[in-house]
Amino acid sequence: MSAESLFGGPHPAHQAGDALADVGRAAAACELCGLARGRTQVVFGTGAPDAELMFVGEGPGEQEDLQGVPFVGRAGKLLTQLIEGIGLTRDDVYIANVVKCRPPGNRDPLPDEIEACAPWLDRQLELVRPRVLVTLGNFATKLLLGTSDGITKLRGREFAFGRAGTEAVLVPTLHPAAVLRGGGQRLAEVRADFVRVKRLLARGAPA
Numbered sequence: 001m002s003a004e005s006l007f008g009g010p011h012p013a014h015q016a017g018d019a020l021a022d023v024g025r026a027a028a029a030c031e032l033c034g035l036a037r038g039r040t041q042v043v044f045g046t047g048a049p050d051a052e053l054m055f056v057g058e059g060p061g062e063q064e065d066l067q068g069v070p071f072v073g074r075a076g077k078l079l080t081q082l083i084e085g086i087g088l089t090r091d092d093v094y095i096a097n098v099v100k101c102r103p104p105g106n107r108d109p110l111p112d113e114i115e116a117c118a119p120w121l122d123r124q125l126e127l128v129r130p131r132v133l134v135t136l137g138n139f140a141t142k143l144l145l146g147t148s149d150g151i152t153k154l155r156g157r158e159f160a161f162g163r164a165g166t167e168a169v170l171v172p173t174l175h176p177a178a179v180l181r182g183g184g185q186r187l188a189e190v191r192a193d194f195v196r197v198k199r200l201l202a203r204g205a206p207a
Helices: 003-007 013-027 062-067 074-085 111-128 138-145 176-182 184-203
Strands: 045-047 053-057 094-097 132-136 159-163 166-173
Touching: 013 111, 053 111, 053 138, 074 176, 074 184, 094 111, 111 166, 132 138, 132 184, 138 159, 138 166, 166 184, 176 184
Parallel strands: 053 094, 053 132, 132 166
Antiparallel strands: 045 094, 159 166
16 A cells, blocks of 8 residues: 555545555654664554544553553453443543654653654544544644643643644543553543543533
8 A cells, every 4th residue: 555545644444444554654664763673563543434533652562562452461350441431441432652662661752752653643543533532642732732741730621632634632631651660540530531531522512
């Protein structure tokens, strides 16, 4: 499949799943930045191609790199529990990361790596077109909102978000790994954020 067909425009909704699969296959061979040299495999994304709710994290960790699926380690199990806590399953949502290959030692992605991966995330946004977008953690939140404010200040709030043809409500929340480190208070905070997300989905329209 050509780059023009991958990035050249939106697909009809009923073709989103096939289009995402095509883009995922193209991403699997991506060597646009240095992260390609250290990966086991590309971790593209998973979930419903027409999901109303989409999650974006920072990048794959060790287990994700091995399995090729985002959020499958301890933090991923907690994310699954939080999703199920608002009456959904992982199959009902779409989960992706800012970068699709694991940074060495789980460090933050570098600017050139983010730039190289941006078209893949944009294409995911364009095809899925979620109504509600949840950023998981400091890094993804700062990047997608274009802000220097930290996650503790931003979490649980609603922001208008527009990118790659997607108009959504963005709700930042804590990264599940930070919740695991932070104990009961952090878990209570992120659960409250997910209740807000549930209310937004029930509302039926972006703020």
